[in-house]
Amino acid sequence: MPQSKQDKNIERSWPKEGVIRVPAWIYSDPDIYARELETFHYGDTWNYVGLDCEIEPGGYKRSWVGERPVLVTRTEDGEIHVMENRCAHRGAMLCWKNSGKAKDITCPYHHWAYNLGGDLMGLPFLRGAGGKGGMPRDFDKSKHGLTKLRVARRGGSIWATYSDDVPPLDDYLGPEILERLDRLVSRRPLRLVGYSRQIVDSNWKLYWENSRDPYHATLMHPFLSTFGILRTDGDYDSVPLQEGRHEYTFSRYNPELRNSTSEASRQIKSIRSDLEMRDKEVVNSVVDEFQDGMMGAFQVFPTILVQQYFNCLVIRHIILKGPGKHELTWTYFGYADDDEQVRELRLKQSNLVGPAGFVSLEDSEMLALMQPVVESRPDAEQVIEMGGHGTEAQSTMMTENLIRAFYDFYRREMGL
Ligand code: FES
Ligand SMILES: [Fe+2]
CATH class of the missing domain: 2.102.10.10 (Rieske [2Fe-2S] iron-sulphur domain)
Incomplete structure (x- = not known):
């Protein structure tokens, strides 16, 4: 087994293979972390x-x-x-x-x-x-x-910047994000449903990757696969935007597929026959409020992931707390004119996400377990080859294209 090099001896250059490899030192190096804050959060971003x-x-x-x-x-x-x-x-x-x-x-x-x-x-x-x-x-x-x-x-959302040079917010977000953001926050006055907050003991980029990683979703989250919320054989798009800065994913929930087996579902060990859902309202939109059958998420660099599961609308805000730690604040929202039935439903479906959420419980746990490992081998490299080597949009969950696209953007901005 190769000896791990001393941290100080590690060459701080990106692996020659490009974005199909990510060097592990970027998850713990304090200089990199300080540069990220200056370049991104305090730099030309909203x-x-x-x-x-x-x-x-x-x-x-x-x-x-x-x-x-x-x-x-x-x-x-x-x-x-x-x-x-x-x-x-x-x-x-x-x-x-x-x-x-x-x-x-x-x-x-x-x-x-x-x-x-x-x-x-x-x-x-x-x-x-x-x-x-x-x-x-x-x-x-x-x-x-x-x-x-x-x-x-923009609509009910509020953004801030230290920069005098960043483009206007609408240009920064771009048409694809604007369309998705407006769909959720600009059509009706908003109403706050509530919050969850959690500290995650990992570098923020591990979370950023995680929420760009459809590959893990049906494998690591038994709830998603067992109840067919996300199907590897359903419609899915993974679309990088602005050369990797932002992204969106798109899926369509198909209740017909929920109990069917396929070649793809046979590969998923997390499908659990011993799990049963007693309250089906958790995964049904009683109200099809957007009338487009769409579920999905989008990331706006460098702070949020916005997500809709049925009638649960939530913004995950990633707050940096040092190289090995971040806070996640989950803000659940609905609309001022929601009736009693929809209010109840949003509250019930908020159980899907958050620190103990049915579909997100495993993420922060996995990342907290990962952090000491990446810190112990800063000279190691992550392999990002699922779905090939490219950074273009793909119509599958079995891809890491969004992670490659992110690091393509990241390297350019950081000069790495
Ligand atoms: S009044 Fe605020 S630090 Fe003195
Ligand atoms: Fe996840």
């Missing part, structure tokens, strides 16, 4: 930060851009602002409640107070006490507001 239905007028929610905590606020007249959740005085975190109402934002440390637009309104003892101390006469409050990010909205 980062998802939330939905408008999460914030009342005169309210706020916490979110993150890269590792940085931010506040998303909505003034009484409806304007949305995004600013760092970091006091302009000496860097205290201003707010650690997830959401709420506020007239202003007052720092808990020395009580500097900001309005919901992030401007510094006042600070205690500006002129000192008893004629002593205080801020210099030329201290200019207008120069000490919170760090503000550029904001863009």
